[in-house]
Amino acid sequence: MFNGLSAFPLTPLVNGNVDEKAFTALIETLVAAKVDAIGALGSTGSYAYLSRAQRARVAQRATAAAGDVPVVVSIGAVNIDDVLRLADDAQQAGVSGVLMAPVSYQPLSRDEVYRLYERVSQAVAVPLCVYDNPATTRFSFDDELLIAVCQLPNIGSLKLGPLSGTRAEASARLQALRQAIPETITLGISGDAHAAAGLLAGCDVWYSVLAGLFPHAARRLSQAAFQGREEEVARLNAELAPLWALFQRYGSLRPIATLAELSGAAQPPCLPFPLRTLQGGDREQLAALLSGSALRPE
Template identity: 40%
Template sequence: MERPDRATPRAALGHTGNGGVMLAGLAAFTLTPMDADGVVDTDHLGRLVARLAASGMDSIGVLGSTGSYMYLSATQRARAVAAAVEAAGSVPVLAGIGALRSSDVMIHLRAAERAGASAALLAPVSYLPLSEADVTALVDSVAAASSIPICLYNNPATTHFTMTEALVTALAAHPQVGAVKNPAPATLAAAKAQIAHLRAQTRDDFVLGYSGDALINTPPKAGADAWYSVIAGALPQLAQDIWAARGDAQRLDTLHAEHAALWALFKAHGGIRVVPHILDLLKLGPAPLPLPVQPLSTDIVAQLDAALDRMKDPA
């Protein structure tokens, strides 16, 4: 389906070993079921991914922030990507490769490529503060080595590094860098300004994607190319309804407002804590959080249960 104000981007960036990936559209990001020692339950992960693939997602994201990528060893991350690719079938898989050390990023990139991932999600993970020069060097090295498209992951809340519009523009000059996953701006005016600026400064096939489900009614109205969605990983029909309404601002706002209680829980507690409980309530769990992250209290889970009860059947 075309966006209201821009032709569907090419985004299948040639020279990839598996035929490229459409980085635009609706991408569902799943959590990663694991035990207390960080061993991935690949059977459970496969069932979650297969459910999303059957729901008609444009792509599936694995090892994003809600997928707990920073809590997993290289071995477990490789197992997770392989299981996701197998379960996704013909649906493209976007695999997180972020790490503190550039050498580890390369390990994760090579594992994702071997597993058949269609694209790599690259976050500039930091412990010591990173400079723009540091992140530029990281992206330069990964872009030079990658055989699959790269999506820049701009997530200041977890990485503690903000990709400015100028930096995104510079990094997008790499042919191998095909998209950015930005946090959703708080207002429509801010979203319009950012998208207009990035669109004017990047090539036509560069995909402007957004995450931050609690504010996701904003970027689609401004002409975003993609929604990289956590809620789609648990409630795919809700996400598809919202994304399908992107050309109708009133309908989009109405749909979003109907689930204000859910978005409030996302804002207050974060997807990594909320989504496991959604899956439990849908009988798609268990999905324990990676320690030391603690689950929500029983009263918060009750609020979440009530919010789900007000929705239509999400399956």
């Protein structure tokens, strides 16, 4: 479940309500593409904008449509009681794992983050993926804290952000983490523009926004990286460079939602108000990318 290619799809909305037909179609596409896992209600899935009832329903629809493909659902929320209720809802829906970033209105300290994961890890019965996402949470894990959290029960994976330094330095960091945490815990990379570098450095899993809409394109890149075919990785990454540039500028949600609208996978406007998909020249750039070969299916 926490290995290979983990696809994080949108949760398309219509007037603030989940478009269950469109969402189910996205899940069915991922199943047909044989992704290794599905990450419903991630940041790309707009979980923070949805009510508990909406999130529970999305979890139910995801597991129902996913069949044998493992589903991991985000349970992040500001209030700990909400986190625990969301965890219960997700587990009742039959998820294989849960994902949590340390979401908070007030900036959290290292001790507070540890206590949060301590509380949640003891309350869940499925593996928990720890998400280091400072762009959203304004909290950055250091490796000492990651190692400490990994000693807690029910931790299944670390979802890391872009790895800094040279590949040798990134590989050394991953190796040091592996030596300090239980061998059952995998190391994953997020931030699609930097995913290939993370996989080449030794990450076990790509937590991918791209795969949530274009699983075949993500599979081509991930397989090349896992197999160490560096020239092919460079070529595929170059083809996707316009998308990576927009991810860097706007974050991944708006560009991928724009592509969902342009491809017909979601009705516009598909994002929670007041968020908007890209317009003008950026939208035209994505339309051109969509008509090219980089995002082609198999």
